[in-house]
Amino acid sequence: LTIFGTFMTRSGVVQSVHAFGEDRELAFLFTLFMIAILVFSFGLVIYRLPLLRSRNELDSWVSREAAFLANNWVLLFSAFFVLFATMFPTLSEAVTGERLTVGPPFFNKWMLPIGLTLLLLSGIGPLLAWRRSNLANLRTQFLWPALAALVTGIALVAAGVRVWSSGVCFALCAFVLTTLVQEFIRGAQVRRGATGADVFTSLVGLVARSQRRYGGYVVHLGIVLMFFGFAGEGFKQEEQVVLKPGQDVKVGHFTVRHDALRVTNDAQKQMITGHVSVFDDGKPIGTMTPARWFFARREDDRTTEVAIRRGFGEDLYIVLAGYDAATQSATYAVTVNPLVNWIWFGFGVMAMGTGLALLPERAFGFAASRVPAGAATITMLLLLLLPRAVVAQHVENPQATLMVPRSALERELQGEIICMCGTCGRKRIGECTCGMAARMREEVAQLVAGGKSREQVYEYYIAKYGSQEPLASPIDRGFNRLAWLVPYLAGATGALGLAFVAARWSRR
Numbered sequence: 001l002t003i004f005g006t007f008m009t010r011s012g013v014v015q016s017v018h019a020f021g022e023d024r025e026l027a028f029l030f031t032l033f034m035i036a037i038l039v040f041s042f043g044l045v046i047y048r049l050p051l052l053r054s055r056n057e058l059d060s061w062v063s064r065e066a067a068f069l070a071n072n073w074v075l076l077f078s079a080f081f082v083l084f085a086t087m088f089p090t091l092s093e094a095v096t097g098e099r100l101t102v103g104p105p106f107f108n109k110w111m112l113p114i115g116l117t118l119l120l121l122s123g124i125g126p127l128l129a130w131r132r133s134n135l136a137n138l139r140t141q142f143l144w145p146a147l148a149a150l151v152t153g154i155a156l157v158a159a160g161v162r163v164w165s166s167g168v169c170f171a172l173c174a175f176v177l178t179t180l181v182q183e184f185i186r187g188a189q190v191r192r193g194a195t196g197a198d199v200f201t202s203l204v205g206l207v208a209r210s211q212r213r214y215g216g217y218v219v220h221l222g223i224v225l226m227f228f229g230f231a232g233e234g235f236k237q238e239e240q241v242v243l244k245p246g247q248d249v250k251v252g253h254f255t256v257r258h259d260a261l262r263v264t265n266d267a268q269k270q271m272i273t274g275h276v277s278v279f280d281d282g283k284p285i286g287t288m289t290p291a292r293w294f295f296a297r298r299e300d301d302r303t304t305e306v307a308i309r310r311g312f313g314e315d316l317y318i319v320l321a322g323y324d325a326a327t328q329s330a331t332y333a334v335t336v337n338p339l340v341n342w343i344w345f346g347f348g349v350m351a352m353g354t355g356l357a358l359l360p361e362r363a364f365g366f367a368a369s370r371v372p373a374g375a376a377t378i379t380m381l382l383l384l385l386l387p388r389a390v391v392a393q394h395v396e397n398p399q400a401t402l403m404v405p406r407s408a409l410e411r412e413l414q415g416e417i418i419c420m421c422g423t424c425g426r427k428r429i430g431e432c433t434c435g436m437a438a439r440m441r442e443e444v445a446q447l448v449a450g451g452k453s454r455e456q457v458y459e460y461y462i463a464k465y466g467s468q469e470p471l472a473s474p475i476d477r478g479f480n481r482l483a484w485l486v487p488y489l490a491g492a493t494g495a496l497g498l499a500f501v502a503a504r505w506s507r508r
Contacts, residue, residue, distance in 0.1 A: 001083070003034060013090055060132040067125040071118065073498050078114045081487045082107070088474070088483045101418050101426060102483065103472030110487060112165055116172060119227050122220050123176035126183055144182055149175035166234030169227055176224045180217050187214075207356070215357025222353055225346030232314070232339025240321065240333045240405060252336040254316055255279040259287075261328045270294045274320045274330045278309065285309075290320040290332070314338040410448045413457055414441060416472045420465060428472060 007013070007030045045052070058065055085102045093099040127141040152174035156167045184203065187210075192202040207214040241249045243258035250256075257277045264271045273291040277284060288307035295303075309316040315337045322331035405411035414430030421436035429437045429444070447457050461470040468474055474483050 001079070003037065007031075007034065008086070062128065062133045062138070064125055064128040064130050067121055067128055069498065069501075071121045071125070073494055074114060074117050074121065077487075077491050077494055078111065080490055081110055081114075084486055084490075085110075085483065092474075092483075098467045098469075100468050100474045100483075101470070101472055102474060103418060103426065103428065105416060106473040106483070109473075115227070115230070116165075116168060119169070119172045119176060119223070122223055123172065123179045126179055126217065126220070141182075145175045145178040148178035163234035166231040169231035173224050173228050173231070176220060180221055180224075183217060184214070211359060212357045215353045215355075218353030218356055219350050220353075222346045222348070222350030225349055226343050227346075229339045229342030229344075229346060232337070232342070235338045237336040238334070238411075240331065242322075242329055242331050244327065244329045249332070249334060251334045252314075253281050254334075254336060255282070256288075256318060256332065256334050258330055258332065261323055261325060261330050263325060268296060270296075272320070272323055272325070274318075274323070274332065276307075276318060276332070278316065288316075288318050290318045292320055292323070310341060312341065315340050406445065407448055409454060410445055413444050413448070413454065416454075417444060417457075417461060418470050418472055420470055 007027075011027050011030065013027075058069075060066070085106060088102050089100045123145060127138075127145065129137055133141075149171045153167065153171040156170055161167050161170075184206075187206045188199055188203040191197075191206045192199060195202060195205065197205065237252045239249055239251045243249065245258055245260055248255050248257035255278070257279070258274065259277055260275045262273050262275065264273065271291055271293050273289050276288050276290070278286055278288055286309070288309060289305075290307040291305040293303045293305065304319060307318045317333075317335040317337060319333040319335075320330060321333045323329070405414060411430070415428050417429050417440060419427050419429050419432040419434065419437040419440060421432070421434045427437070429440045444457065447460060452460070458471060458475070462468055464470075
């Protein structure tokens with residue numbers, strides 16, 4: 001599949017900025033290479049199939065083995081879905097002669113429930129016993145995690161959280177986190193009773209004795225933290241405004257005030273810099289300087305310097321999307337991105353868990369010695385008290401000014417219409433910075449201002465380009481319905497196959 005993905009992007013079968021262009025000879029050789037790989041690898045698997053057959057049966061569907069089976073099915077289904085959706089435009093072009101676009105909205109709609117299912121399974125698996133779980137065991141194991149998820153869900157509803165996907169994700173994060181804490185606490189208590197050591201030494205010794213198991217739990221913790229960061233997407237806030245000096249815009253609890261627009265030069269480039277003051281609930285917290293740079297002898301290759309204020313709970317992004325040096329006015333795209341840093345923090349925890357599982361046993365030789373009281377607490381505080389910073393992120397080649405949406409429908413359509421320039425890798429017009437995207441944004445603004453609905457804007461672009469290619473998701477009708485039905489059918493077929501295999505394995 002990795003080689004096939006390389007073939008799709010490099011050969012131009014799927015439109016990509018990495019494509020080398022159409023080369024029939026290269027495509028032919030690549031196809032022969034993949035056929036050879038398939039024949040030999042699957043041939044060897046089939047030849048050795050008797051040796052690969054399982055020697056054990058599934059004792060119960062309520063067991064950790066069954067949870068692994070369900071987890072593998074979900075991962076296989078997601079792999080099939082991504083493969084099918086990526087190839088669907090090519091399949092559509094071959095069957096109907098019309099090339100479609102399957103963009104981020106289509107993938108996000110499908111992968112969201114798949115991701116939540118995987119998160120749930122990562123919490124259920126450790127609670128189930130190997131081979132078989134009885135009712136008393138389930139009651140004991142699931143009590144506190146289920147209670148934590150329920151309390152979290154009730155608290156979110158009481159707090160007014162109405163983003164169902166983020167709410168469910170937070171509740172599942174509480175469920176999995178309580179599961180992991182419960183596993184560590186119970187194991188440490190048992191070891192403490194057996195050795196008489198303090199809690200921290202008992203915990204280290206516990207991990208040393210079963211480092212693969214507890215390293216896996218740390219990996220699960222990293223997954224929880226990453227999903228916690230993903231859930232913040234539901235509370236993302238964005239505004240694009242034109243400000244004159246002294247004017248401000250409020251986004252979330254941040255207030256951004258435009259102070260000045262300055263034009264400066266150095267030996268390599270001209271810099272157009274916006275100077276803005278940032279307030280948090282009315283209290284000044286600093287200044288930020290988003291900019292656009294024009295390099296000497298390469299004025300067409302402009303770059304954007306995004307001002308970013310990183311925080312433990314959220315990041316503030318300010319982009320200088322446009323400017324008028326004569327009037328000192330500037331167009332700013334301001335984004336508050338909650339919890340995004342938890343994704344990177346979670347990835348670091350996952351890496352630590354993987355390393356923990358791979359460490360040799362002698363690395364835990366210090367487990368028998370005592371650690372000074374409070375050392376672990378102080379270490380964690382030092383890790384958590386990371387300072388906020390104002391930094392700049394470099395973005396290549398923004399060729400055009402972003403247009404401020406004047407309505408919610410216009411903003412949504414900028415994320416649902418694909419740029420047709422053919423060189424940007426099929427970006428949506430709200431994020432592409434080429435001249436074609438700028439003209440399409442103006443078109444969308446005019447259509448919305450003229451009273452056109454979302455469906456009428458879709459029909460306008462379908463008629464203009466003669467296909468549904470400008471749409472980020474295929475319309476659910478005709479042959480396109482296959483894109484929506486096939487994943488359902490594949491998932492249902494896989495579930496039935498899973499049930500059949502489980503029933504067969506568990507038959508005595």
